[in-house]
Amino acid sequence: MTAAQGPIADAVRDGTLPGRVWLYSNYHCNLACSYCLTESSPRSERRELTAAQMIAVAEQAKELGFTALGITGGEPFLLPWLPEAVLEMVQHLPLVLLNNGTLFVGERLERAAKLAHPGIALQISLDSHLPDINDMARGPDNFSKVVESVPRLLERGVQVRIATTTAGPLDSPALDPLKALVASWGVPADDHIVRPIVRRGRADERGLGVQAIARDIPSELCITADGAFWGSFGPTVRNGRLDTDLLLTRTILPLAVPANALLAAIGGMPQGADAALGIR
Amino acid sequence: MxxxxxxxxxxxxxxxxxxFSGGxxxxxxxxxxxxxxxxxPALGFVGPALGAGAVGVRIKEFAILRTSALQGCSYCINAHTTVSLDVGLTGHEVRALRGETALEEAFVLAAERAMIGWIDALAGATGAIPDDVWAEARAHWAEHELVEVAVTVGATMFLNRFATGLQLPTSPQVLERLTAEGLS
Structure with missing residues (x-):
């Protein structure tokens, strides 16, 4: 197999451009978390990408020289066609699939089990080892559903990562019991992501999280039904209105259009504080 | 709105x-x-198309204001009434280009009348442009000048439909100026 050629591939290889392309599969969610960047809830406008669009993004990302994919939402597993689309996408690039871990029962669990693949990781959100604290931000019974789902998925051979979003210091000892819980499932420490709340979307309305400007946000290409954005923290929603400050292009396919716009935007942008802030 | x-x-x-950095x-x-x-890309096209170019700002404002009047774009008529005055057109000439008074009374030079004929044929009609309009324009203007004005008319028609379709508002400053000039 020959390596991808061209300015995007070169930029990914030399580290100018992050290798991962994010896709917001949809904006609606069965939860309504207090710090949600996209104000997602059961009542949110769906704003879905189609399966064909997501597969095309995967195929073209590989051709351009990107190295990985990420899928987020909303809650991606609310889309009935998602597992089959993901299995097609991973034929092109490895991917991480962010989700809230609350829907893996019955038929949905068995459909998710099809995602036992070395190129697919399910990243499930869990914010505290204390059910009340976790559920205060993420909704009733969230903790119990997640701690039931993770072992079920692992038993079925699905790779699981855990993401913890915190308002406190990223290295706080208060997170140690949560880290121990995650380790007890056999999830490696490197697969437990701890990150700050970013003050955009609903978090901004409520005054939560760290302030971040464009150069503080990882410059990953992010594809949504509303267009392409600078970073997965770009297409946020505030008071029902889509933020456009990090919009790159309304065109999402061919992927070279937004990819080149991102590359142009990165040019001349001073180095940001994403690493110092722990935004990922 | x-x-x-x-x-x-x-x-x-x-x-x-x-x-947006300059306001x-x-x-x-x-x-x-x-x-x-x-x-x-849009501004990269519109900027040079509406700029002075080879024919100069007076002729360019003929094209922009006349086209906007023929297309009925109030936003562009208002904006380019003030621009036309700024580049030296008289109130009489502006009114004539806006279709409010007779062109023949405002413009006496044959070359300017021929250019306005070319503009009217481009912006105020559909279908083929009669040979006599082209011939009259060519009698006074070089090919490249008529090409340039054709581009200006096209760019203006794009802006006319864009501004009209999206109901873009005329700024209060422009409205005040038009009132002060008796051209509102």
């Missing part, structure tokens, strides 16, 4: 922010910025 959100310095996309860039840029990949 405009039909679309007019972005500002806070909401403008990254690639459009350069257009309010006006409603055309603010509306175009919602599709940022079109902003640069």
């Amino acid at each position: 405009p039909r679309v959100e007019l972005l500002d310095a806070e909401t403008a996309p990254l690639s459009a922010q350069q257009y 309010d860039p006006g409603p055309i840029v603010a509306a175009l910025a919602t599709v940022p990949e079109l902003l640069g």
Whole structure:
């Protein structure tokens, strides 16, 4: 197999451009978390990408020289066609699939089990080892559903990562019991992501999280039904209105259009504080 | 009320922010910025097309104001009434180009009348342009000058339909100026 050629591939290889392309599969969610960047809830406008669009993004990302994919939402597993689309996408690039871990029962669990693949990781959100604290931000019974789902998925051979979003210091000892819980499932420490709340979307309305400007946000290409954005923290929603400050292009396919716009935007942008802030 | 959100310095996309750094860039840029990949190419076309070029600002304003009047674009008529006055057209000439008085009384030079005939044929009609209009224009103007004005008319028609379709608002400053000049 020959390596991808061209300015995007070169930029990914030399580290100018992050290798991962994010896709917001949809904006609606069965939860309504207090710090949600996209104000997602059961009542949110769906704003879905189609399966064909997501597969095309995967195929073209590989051709351009990107190295990985990420899928987020909303809650991606609310889309009935998602597992089959993901299995097609991973034929092109490895991917991480962010989700809230609350829907893996019955038929949905068995459909998710099809995602036992070395190129697919399910990243499930869990914010505290204390059910009340976790559920205060993420909704009733969230903790119990997640701690039931993770072992079920692992038993079925699905790779699981855990993401913890915190308002406190990223290295706080208060997170140690949560880290121990995650380790007890056999999830490696490197697969437990701890990150700050970013003050955009609903978090901004409520005054939560760290302030971040464009150069503080990882410059990953992010594809949504509303267009392409600078970073997965770009297409946020505030008071029902889509933020456009990090919009790159309304065109999402061919992927070279937004990819080149991102590359142009990165040019001349001073180095940001994403690493110092722990935004990922 | 405009039909679309007019972005500002806070909401403008990254690639459009350069257009907002000097203050309010006006409603055309603010509306175009919602599709940022079109902003640069559109302005890259419109800027030179409406600029002085080889024929000069007087003839360019003939083309812009006359086309806007023929297309019924109030935003562009208002804006380019003030621009036309700024580049030296008289109130009488402006009224004539806006269709409010007779062209023959305002413009006595045969070359300018021929150019207005070319503009009217491009912007005020559909279908083929009669040979005699072209011949009269060519009698006074070089090919490249008529090509340039054709581009200006086309760019203006784009702006006319864009501004009219999106109901872009005339700024209060322009409205005040028009009132002061008796051209509102």
